[in-house]
Amino acid sequence: MKATQQLEQQLKRRSKAAKLEIWGRVVSFSALLLIVAVVVAIIGFVASKGIATFTSNHVNLWDFLTGKQWNPNITDANGKPEVGALPMIVGSFLITILSALVATPFAIGTAVFMNEISPNKGAKILQPVTELLVGIPSVVYGFIGLSVVVPVTRAIFGGSGFGILSGTCVLFVMILPTVTSMSADALKSVPRYYREASLALGATQWQTIYKVVLRAATPGLMTAVVFGMARAFGEALAVQMVIGNAALMPNSLVSPSSTLTSVLTTGIGNTVMGSLQNNALWSLALVLLLMSLIFNLIIRLIGRKGRLQ
């Protein structure tokens, strides 16, 4: 009787492996929880600070999003502070879209070359170079922008050389490696037999690339582009050095303008915590955060569509 009970207990006891299993599960899950906690903390923090502009400083949300005057130090005729973020929002979008427009053909072209036309050269030259460039710090990009791109823009178009065009040039080079390597991954995931089938049907290489490979890889390519846009949207230091930081509606590509990040980095040190000026800057950060949320949702949506096909 006792012996059987003991045996039963022994059998029912968790084995060492099972304990380890639980331990491993708990440890890895808590690591994940930690990351989630960090994300929630940051989002909560930025949101609480950013919303203060509207709750405790009573700025109208609509005025904030559509106003064209950004002078948080000054109140307008109605006694309301001038915190119109439209110039920055427009500037951010313009610069993001333009740099993505320029970078996409180059990135996809290079990725196609790496994968389809000359995999040998691709692996030997292009891949190392692009991977290296992903790692170049944004300060260095800004520094080059300042010493090369801005003077060239100035020489060609006049004015001060600072503006959306210079910013686009810098961002184009900055996101190019990211988009290229992600596009290359997308192309790599297209099964080999797609290509073989197409070539066997008598299609030329270009027709195979254009009609089969690129079509099949479209969701992945779009993800790459949107990811590049998200990076461009959130970039601060490099853009700040070349865009000119004038809170004006951009009326041409070579007039100084500003982005959400450039105003944020320029102004945050000069304002006092808890004041309207400071809160208004945090609201800009909140807009940035929401935008990166939207970019992510878009990437996800594209990914899901790709999977369904």
Added chain:
Amino acid sequence: MSKKRWVQGLVLVVLLVLGVFAYQTRQVSHAGESITAVGSTALQPLVEAAGEQYTGEHLGTFVNVQGGGTGTGLSQIQEGAVQIGNSDLFAAEQKGIRSTELVDHRVAVVGITPIVNKKVGVKNLSTKQLIGVFTGKITNWQQVGGANLPVVLINRAQGSGTRATFEQFGLNKSRSKTAQEQDSSGMVRSIVATTPGAISYVAFSYVDKTVQELDLNHVAPTEVNVTTNKWRIWSYEHLYTKGQPTGLTKNFITYVQSPAVQKTLVRQLGYLSPDQMQVERNAQGHVKQLGGTK
């Protein structure tokens, strides 16, 4: 497996022993004797250099100097998170600061001058003309007797001390129109130097051969003119403390205000010493003649 455990245990013990040993042999005199000064990036080099000299002379102390901007400095000193707040402005001028709680220690005087690109061909402006240029009424340098070049305004960031001083005393409190803003003096100078028609303003120490400084109403931007307030665009650099300073904070501030720093570092970095001034100015901009002692 058991051998591995053993090695792991040994490593752990060695680390522990080393840690305890390190803790025991730490330089006890260093503990607790450190202060932090945060704020104005313009003032940072001076305080940093003074801090290094001071800690070199007084072993066992440590002065930690950080930038972050005037606003950061003032809000941190108000919170009591740091011991010294470096500021380009009077605390009373900064919105959101309860200046009555803070004690002002002036450590330097900085003169600010308008600078223009060399191609502009203007060397003197009247205050009225300067205001016209910065408020956008004057859009071509021809209108003030210069070359046929459009005016390109370059401002410092909103809330920067240099800009506040320039607008108050250079533009008689008129507000500059919205234009390009730059974060720092070095950047402003290099942009003005390379952009035809550009105008901006920097501290005297940033003026070099690449840009043209402007006389204002035929008064030259010189240090002598600042000391007599003939050149009106100048401001103090402040170290703020919360309440009266004590201990190391007090000693350090006294050191910065002493001739040992005022006659050497302050001058080397292109500032004037408050001791040289023949006038005094308060937060409201009222100027008082100092009783003719010098």
Added chain:
Amino acid sequence: MTSKKQNQLAIGALYGIAGLVVLILLALLGYILVSGMPKLSWHFLTSPAKAFLSGGGVGIQLFNSFYLLILAMLISFPIALGAAIYLYEYAKDNWVTATIRTAIEILSSLPSVVVGLFGFLFFVVKLRLGFSILSGAFALTFFNLPLLTRSIEDSLRTISDVQREGGLALGLSRWETVTRVILPAAVPSILTGVILSAGRVFGEAAALIYTAGQSAPALNFADWNPFNISSPLNPMRPAETLAVHIWKINSEGIMPDAKAISSGSSAVLVLAILLFNFAARYLGKRLYKRLTSA
């Protein structure tokens, strides 16, 4: 006929694009290296920076960059590894997992300024860590976690399910399969991912300006006791990194050779990242050979 011509034309165009991209990228690298090379010397790499005189180096900044990187990696790697294992090996494919993934993605696309400011208000001010290497390492961890998690997860994905099934079929638990079978196989690609993300962390500036600080106090390289304030190992001292240094001298640098120093520092930074990349490639290949042939 036309399709053949089209083919030639298109492929020619692709050659052109690829060539152009390589050209742009090489020109970029060349520019950085050529303009920075003249500044590089043993003296430049080892001597401390000077606040306002010429002839300063980046010795302390370089050391700080590496130290900070190692600390940040020590903190973030275990967390990222755990999270990646859970996400790929355990998590069910439902909306909770999807939400978590989205959250991590958001963290990765967050502007680093925001991370830096959060780090400033939380670690520096609230937890009273001050401007220190530790605050900087935590901020970098935030910045690094999503990248690292994603890259480790990708590495796990490259290990075929056959290996997992094999492990499970041998009667190993899931955790044992992961630690004994999957991880060893994934080590080379995990390592590559870690080194590549180290490159990005190495060059990060915006997240560090307000956390690790913008000043590099003199260090005593003979003193390796981490409890002493001037010891290079002290995690509570402020530490300006190379990337922050470039940013600072570009904005407020008043030393006469600021431009040369910033080109020199950029070249050092790029060379370091080049080194990381080659190391990643080399180690990855060697480990792969070793682990797969064994």
